[in-house]
Amino acid sequence: MQKTIESGSGKSINDELTIVLDQSDKAALCVTWTQVFVMKYDPLKFRPFTAAELYEARWETPDHAVFVELADMIPFLEGQRDQWLWIGLIRSLNPDIKGYIDVVTWILDHDDCDVAVAMYAYGCLQGPYACGRPTSRGNSSDSGGLIPLRVIEARNKSRPYTQNNLLVEQNDFQRGDPDQLLQQSYEYADKMLEKAKKEAEIKGETLREEDFPKPCISPPVELLETPLTGHQRRVDYVIDENYAVFVPV
Numbered sequence: 001m002q003k004t005i006e007s008g009s010g011k012s013i014n015d016e017l018t019i020v021l022d023q024s025d026k027a028a029l030c031v032t033w034t035q036v037f038v039m040k041y042d043p044l045k046f047r048p049f050t051a052a053e054l055y056e057a058r059w060e061t062p063d064h065a066v067f068v069e070l071a072d073m074i075p076f077l078e079g080q081r082d083q084w085l086w087i088g089l090i091r092s093l094n095p096d097i098k099g100y101i102d103v104v105t106w107i108l109d110h111d112d113c114d115v116a117v118a119m120y121a122y123g124c125l126q127g128p129y130a131c132g133r134p135t136s137r138g139n140s141s142d143s144g145g146l147i148p149l150r151v152i153e154a155r156n157k158s159r160p161y162t163q164n165n166l167l168v169e170q171n172d173f174q175r176g177d178p179d180q181l182l183q184q185s186y187e188y189a190d191k192m193l194e195k196a197k198k199e200a201e202i203k204g205e206t207l208r209e210e211d212f213p214k215p216c217i218s219p220p221v222e223l224l225e226t227p228l229t230g231h232q233r234r235v236d237y238v239i240d241e242n243y244a245v246f247v248p249v
Contacts, residue, residue: 041066043079046246048088051236054245067243070099074106076246083114083166084235085244090121091174094241095145105148108155115226116166118152122220123175125149132188134196134213149217156220165230172234178224185219 049065068076070093077086086107093100107113108121125145155161170177176184192213200207238245 041068041076041246043076045249046079047249048080048082048085048237049245049247051238054238061238061245062247064248066246068246069243070097070103073099073103073244077103077106080246081112082235083112083117083163084232085237086113086117087120087166088237088239089244090117090124092239092241093244097242101145101147105151108148108151111159112163113161114163114166114230115161115223116164116168116228116230118155118161118220118223119178119181119226119228120173121148122152122223123173123181126175127152127217127220128181128184128188130216131185131219132192133216134192135216146216152220152223153217156223161223161226164226164228166228166232167230167234168228169234178226178228182219182221182224185224189215189219 046066049061054061073089090104090107093103095101104121104125108118125148127149130146130149173181175181192215196213197207
């Protein structure tokens with residue numbers, strides 16, 4: 001098995017690893033590239049490369065930098081708990097590339113996921129809009145961006161986000177601050193209900209409460225009403241749509 005990791009700028013890490021197996025071994029042993037990658041590059045021995053460092057280096061990445069692609073991101077993140085890094089991944093990785101939803105879901109499901117990270121993900125994944133989408137329209141619980149949003153919904157009810165360490169400014173949120181996101185969530189939910197009532201009236205029917213449309217998710221009120229009290233200032237890291245850059249510690 002051979003693989004060379006390439007960065008978006010065309011640079012490559014000269015990391016070719018060949019594993020030779022007998023035919024009998026192949027039937028008994030399956031080594032994935034992700035496992036080999038993590039064995040070769042111990043996440044605990046690396047740190048994310050900052051945007052400030054890239055600027056100081058005149059936009060050149062160090063020769064010893066590692067470009068961790070989406071496919072390898074989750075096992076590598078086991079040793080990377082920086083919450084500003086997690087926000088950067090949610091913000092900068094391409095949601096249309098396979099693996100993005102898995103990475104965001106992994107982040108949101110961890111106990112050390114910060115309140116601000118969950119808030120940011122809720123806005124980035126268009127959580128308010130999902131509050132106004134009725135499940136009757138074929139929106140299954142495992143479709144696309146609903147998967148991480150359902151993690152937020154479930155945790156909001158039974159396993160609240162308790163880490164509150166990031167110092168977040170209002171302009172750090174791409175799609176509105178928590179108050180705006182909550183207001184938008186209510187507005188979309190109200191519009192969904194009003195539309196259902198009008199459709200019933202056109203048919204000469206009265207929409208009973210038990211027939212109200214059920215949204216894909218409910219607004220995570222407790223999460224969005226949590227005051228942000230952290231002190232860790234924002235740090236931007238070098239993240240492209242399909243990879244993040246790390247350097248040895």
